[in-house]
Amino acid sequence: MTDKARLQPEFERVDQQGDExxxxxxxxxxxxxxxWHYHSEYELHLIKATSGKVFVGDYIGNFNANQLILxxxxxPHNWISQLPDGESVDLRDRxxxxxxxxxxxxxxTFPEMQSLAPxxxxxxxxxxxxxxxxxxxxxxxxxxxxxxRGFRRLTRFWTxxxxxASTSEYRVLSSxxxxxxxxxxxxxxxxxxxxxxxxxxxxxxxxxxVASRLDMGPSYFSKFFKKATGRRFIDFVNxxxxxxxxxxxxxxxxxxxxxxFSAGFNNIANFNRRFHxxxxxxxxxxxxxxxxxxxxx
Numbered sequence: 001m002t003d004k005a006r007l008q009p010e011f012e013r014v015d016q017q018g019d020e021x022x023x024x025x026x027x028x029x030x031x032x033x034x035x036w037h038y039h040s041e042y043e044l045h046l047i048k049a050t051s052g053k054v055f056v057g058d059y060i061g062n063f064n065a066n067q068l069i070l071x072x073x074x075x076p077h078n079w080i081s082q083l084p085d086g087e088s089v090d091l092r093d094r095x096x097x098x099x100x101x102x103x104x105x106x107x108x109t110f111p112e113m114q115s116l117a118p119x120x121x122x123x124x125x126x127x128x129x130x131x132x133x134x135x136x137x138x139x140x141x142x143x144x145x146x147x148x149r150g151f152r153r154l155t156r157f158w159t160x161x162x163x164x165a166s167t168s169e170y171r172v173l174s175s176x177x178x179x180x181x182x183x184x185x186x187x188x189x190x191x192x193x194x195x196x197x198x199x200x201x202x203x204x205x206x207x208x209x210v211a212s213r214l215d216m217g218p219s220y221f222s223k224f225f226k227k228a229t230g231r232r233f234i235d236f237v238n239x240x241x242x243x244x245x246x247x248x249x250x251x252x253x254x255x256x257x258x259x260x261f262s263a264g265f266n267n268i269a270n271f272n273r274r275f276h277x278x279x280x281x282x283x284x285x286x287x288x289x290x291x292x293x294x295x296x297x
Contacts, residue, residue, distance in 0.1 A: 020153070021098065021099075021102050021154060021157075022096055022097065022098040022102075022153065022154070022157050023041075023096070023097040023098070024094075024095070024096055024142075024145055024146050024153075025095050025097075026091055026093060026094045026095065026146070027091075027092065027093050027095075028088060028089050028090045028091055028092050028093075029049075029050060029081045029083070029088060029089050029092040029093075030088060031092075031093075033093075034078065034079065034080070034081075035078060035187070035191050036055065036076055036077075036078045036187070036190055036191050036194055036228075037076065037077070037078065037187075038074050038075060038076040038077070039073070039074070039097070040073050040074060040099070040100065041073060041097040041098060041099050041100070042070065042071065042072060042073060042097065042098050042099070042100065042103070042123060043070070043071045043077070043095060043096070043097050044068075044069075044070050044071075044095070044096040044097075044098075044160075044164075045068070045069050045070075045071065045077075045079070045093060045094075045095050046066075046067070046068050046093070046094040046095075046135075046138065046139060046142055047063055047064070047065055047066065047067040047068075047079065047092065047093060048065060048066075048091050048092055048093065048094060049065050049089045049091060049092050050065070050081035050082075050083060050089055050092055051063060051064045051065070051081070051082060052079060052080050052081040052082040052198075053079075053080050053082070053198055053240065053243070054067070054069070054077075054078070054079050054080075055076070055077060055078045055079075055080075055194070055229075056069065056071060056075065056076075056077045056126035056173045056174050057075050057076060057077075057125065057126060057173065057174025057175070057176055057230060058174050058175055058176055058229065058230030058231055059126060059173040059174045059175075060231075060236065060239040060240060060243065061128075061173070061243065062243055062247065063079055066132070066135050066136075066139070067128065068128070068129045068135045068138055069126060069127065069128050069129070069173070070123050070126070070127045070129075070164065071123070071126050072120075072123040072124040072125065072126065073100050073124075075124065075125070075126055075174065077126070078194070079092075079093070080194070080195065080198050082198075094139075094142045094146070096142070096145070096157070096160075098157070103120060107120075116161075116165050119164075119165040122170075122172050125172045125173060125174040125175070125176075126172065126173035126174050127164075127170050127171070127172060127173070128170060128171050128173055129164060129167060129169065129170050130169040130170055130171065131167050131169040134163060134164075134167050134169070137163060138160060138163060138164065141156055141159060141160040141163070142160070144156050145157060145160065174230075175230075176230055186224075186228075189214050189216075189224075190225075190228045190229070192213070192214060193210055193213075193214060193225065194229075196210055196213060197210065197236065197237060197240065198240065201237050201240040201241055201244075201264050202241065202244060202262065202263055202264040203264060204264075204266065205237060205264065207221065207222060207233045207234070210233070221233075237264070238274050238278070239278065240264075241263040241264045241265060241274075242263070242274065242275055242278045242279065244262075244263045244264070245259050245260070245263040245271070245275065245283065246279070246286065246290075248262070248263070249283055249286050249287040249290060250286075250287070250290035256268075256283050256284065256287075259283070260283075271283070
């Protein structure tokens with residue numbers, strides 16, 4: 001493999017029936033569809049079970065049941081559940097795919113859709129919807145759409161899109177909406193790397209360890225990984241560690257020093273510095289802020 005080879009997410013072909021404008025599917029976990037990939041269609045993704053790590057573009061975060069995210073065309077994404085070895089679930093994901101051509105055609109035909117232009121722009125970076133009541137309504141529409149055919153399926157789809165576009169409780173996820181180049185051979189490498197990091201980020205994990213596992217030199221792997229994920233290796237690992245620390249800070253009374261080491265940091269000074277760089281506050285301030293929010297809720 002040459003130095004010009006790029007570590008990229010896999011391009012996924014979304015097969016739709018010729019007489020359907022949208023595609024609905026659902027699957028469990030583990031599943032061959034769960035991998036770092038992208039496609040030319042929009043994807044509306046509802047998690048029904050499990051928790052773990054979600055990756056959208058260069059965004060790293062946590063997910064739980066009832067997370068709802070809209071991913072724009074060509075934006076890489078993946079959800080990795082954290083389950084005990086050998087455990088599986090029958091229904092983890094409900095997914096709706098629809099094309100950019102559908103959006104453009106409808107936008108040029110129906111003046112009423114012009115107001116949705118900012119919504120489609122946000123989708124290029126990934127949108128997470130945050131209103132639990134709205135997500136419950138969306139789940140019911142997913143269920144209805146799954147069993148519908150023909151025009152009824154289409155009307156349920158636009159009702160769902162109207163619900164999403166009208167909410168003010170959301171956040172945009174990725175800082176970039178790059179278009180990757182497909183490379184199936186290197187896809188296996190990046191998925192292996194990401195899975196290994198997710199499984200071991202709370203341990204003493206070095207770039208050299210992952211590079212060796214993938215039979216790459218450290219310098220080459222470093223460039224490889226940055227091109228694939230949009231993040232340096234150390235930033236990717238620390239992002240996962242900070243996520244873990246935030247969970248423990250918000251939901252436990254564990255001492256901050258214990259949280260620091262359990263998240264994978266090897267000294268408190270480095271932990272505090274990295275935490276502040278990502279969250280804009282100290283771990284203590286984050287814990288107080290989280291407690292205040294929980295109290296108000």
